[in-house]
Amino acid sequence: MPVRYILTWLDTEDYVAPAADDAALFVAETLSRHNLVGTFKVVGEKARVLERRGRRDAIKAIARHAVGFHTDFHSKPPTVPVYLEPMADWDESVAEFERREGRGVEDVKHIFGKEISCYGQPGTGWAPQAHRALLDWHVPLYLDGFSYVGLDGGPFWFQNVLTVCRMKASVYVPWQDAEPAAKAVELFRRAMDALPAGGIISFGGHPCELCDAEWWDVVNFSGGVDRDPSAYVAPRQFPSERIAKNRTEFEKVCAFVENLPGVKSVGPDAIVEACRDTTLGKRFTREVVEAAARRLAESISFLPIEEGHLSAAQAFYLLADFAAAKSSALPAEARAKPVLGPKSRAETTIAASHIPGDEVVAAARRARRDMDKTKHLPSAVEVSDGLLSAGDFCATLAGFMASWLSDGARPERAEVRKGRLDFEKYMTGLGDCNDWPPFPPDFHAPRLEEFARLQAWTIKPAVEVSRASS
Numbered sequence: 467m468p469v470r471y472i473l474t475w476l477d478t479e480d481y482v483a484p485a486a487d488d489a490a491l492f493v494a495e496t497l498s499r500h501n502l503v504g505t506f507k508v509v510g511e512k513a514r515v516l517e518r519r520g521r522r523d524a525i526k527a528i529a530r531h532a533v534g535f536h537t538d539f540h541s542k543p544p545t546v547p548v549y550l551e552p553m554a555d556w557d558e559s560v561a562e563f564e565r566r567e568g569r570g571v572e573d574v575k576h577i578f579g580k581e582i583s584c585y586g587q588p589g590t591g592w593a594p595q596a597h598r599a600l601l602d603w604h605v606p607l608y609l610d611g612f613s614y615v616g617l618d619g620g621p622f623w624f625q626n627v628l629t630v631c632r633m634k635a636s637v638y639v640p641w642q643d644a645e646p647a648a649k650a651v652e653l654f655r656r657a658m659d660a661l662p663a664g665g666i667i668s669f670g671g672h673p674c675e676l677c678d679a680e681w682w683d684v685v686n687f688s689g690g691v692d693r694d695p696s697a698y699v700a701p702r703q704f705p706s707e708r709i710a711k712n713r714t715e716f717e718k719v720c721a722f723v724e725n726l727p728g729v730k731s732v733g734p735d736a737i738v739e740a741c742r743d744t745t746l747g748k749r750f751t752r753e754v755v756e757a758a759a760r761r762l763a764e765s766i767s768f769l770p771i772e773e774g775h776l777s778a779a780q781a782f783y784l785l786a787d788f789a790a791a792k793s794s795a796l797p798a799e800a801r802a803k804p805v806l807g808p809k810s811r812a813e814t815t816i817a818a819s820h821i822p823g824d825e826v827v828a829a830a831r832r833a834r835r836d837m838d839k840t841k842h843l844p845s846a847v848e849v850s851d852g853l854l855s856a857g858d859f860c861a862t863l864a865g866f867m868a869s870w871l872s873d874g875a876r877p878e879r880a881e882v883r884k885g886r887l888d889f890e891k892y893m894t895g896l897g898d899c900n901d902w903p904p905f906p907p908d909f910h911a912p913r914l915e916e917f918a919r920l921q922a923w924t925i926k927p928a929v930e931v932s933r934a935s936s
């Protein structure tokens with residue numbers, strides 16, 4: 467029988483209403499009572515507030531589950547995309563995210579006494595710099611409902627970080643419904659049906675929804691206007707009977723999940739273990755290189771191989787590594803290091819329709835050296851006539867390698883090809899983001915979108931390679 471993992475995640479964020487502390491305690495204890503693993507993505511300020519209010523009970527109850535991170539101040543202006551959008555330099559903007567949010571990571575770790583198992587953005591406050599920061603912080607999973615990058619409703623790798631977002635099997639308790647538990651049960655049944663061969667069911671929510679009758683951040687930070695903590699307004703609360711009913715409804719959902727056959731309630735560690743990237747450290751044969759070359763010459767995107775998938779960035783590295791081999795004979799194998807996307811975009815400047823084979827090989831060698839040093843794809847490579855953008859060089863090298871491998875002799879020259887960056891189609895709509903109340907009116911993020919497109923070189927499906935032990 468296929469196993470469906472249920473990843474239950476709770477954005478624990480309302481640091482204004484004290485009743486939200488009780489709600490978080492209740493949710494953590496209820497999950498434990500029903501033998502379910504929760505993943506509490508905690509906001510830094512929420513963790514500090516729990517400590518200041520002496521809520522050791524809530525801290526202890528949450529610490530029995532997995533703990534994730536949900537930014538330092540959530541929707542307090544300036545939010546993540548708002549402070550990152552003006553920054554034109556990729557490295558500087560990643561450093562800015564780490565500087566502003568890093569304190570929260572340390573506080574959450576320290577207050578709960580646990581490593582951070584995942585991160586997910588507040589609201590639609592998504593930015594590609596966060597994925598990059600997770601590599602530095604050794605946080606192994608990006609977990610959220612919403613994302614501007616998605617891959618057919620399954621888990622995927624983005625910037626070499628396992629990402630569970632925009633899942634086809636997702637459940638959210640519809641609290642506004644008259645019978646939320648009954649509706650949630652129906653959603654669980656649908657999620658099970660959507661995964662006939664197993665997979666991940668994303669079950670997300672917010673403890674504060676049990677008590678807050680309105681969003682705590684909408685009443686405080688609408689329109690991107692900040693206020694002093696002394697002026698924070700507590701969100702309107704549900705009447706006590708409604709809170710009691712919400713608790714009963716949540717308990718019903720937990721009881722249902724606990725007794726659902728064929729599911730396993732897990733935290734991020736089990737998902738990370740099950741979906742580990744089996745292409746890492748491997749050497750690939752000529753057959754794989756040839757298949758990659760044929761594909762990339764026509765369409766640049768991730769590609770399936772026996773061990774899983776290679777991202778477009780890995781496939782680029784693979785071709786460069788193969789072409790860069792010292793001897794003039796074809797090497798037997800090559801590596802596909804998981805490099806990141808280019809940090810900026812460059813345009814092709816050469817007008818020639820062909821480049822000498824020697825120049826292609828020399829450029830591949832320089833590109834590989836560059837990637838080994840920077841861990842990023844180059845924005846462009848230089849040939850004698852000028853520049854080839856990363857995409858155009860990738861397609862040109864791919865065409866050259868494909869004929870080299872099929873003929874067995876190195877071609878005298880390579881046809882200059884235009885790279886089709888098909889991986890960019892998995893990135894949608896970030897530039898238009900303006901639908902989150904804490905954003906300033908008319909906020910748009912074209913620069914974040916461009917950075918995300920560049921990093922989409924790294925997107926590829928994450929395949930479950932093993933089952934976590936029970």
Ligand SMILES: [Zn+2]
Binds near residue numbers: 477479536540588589
């Ligand atoms: Zn949130």
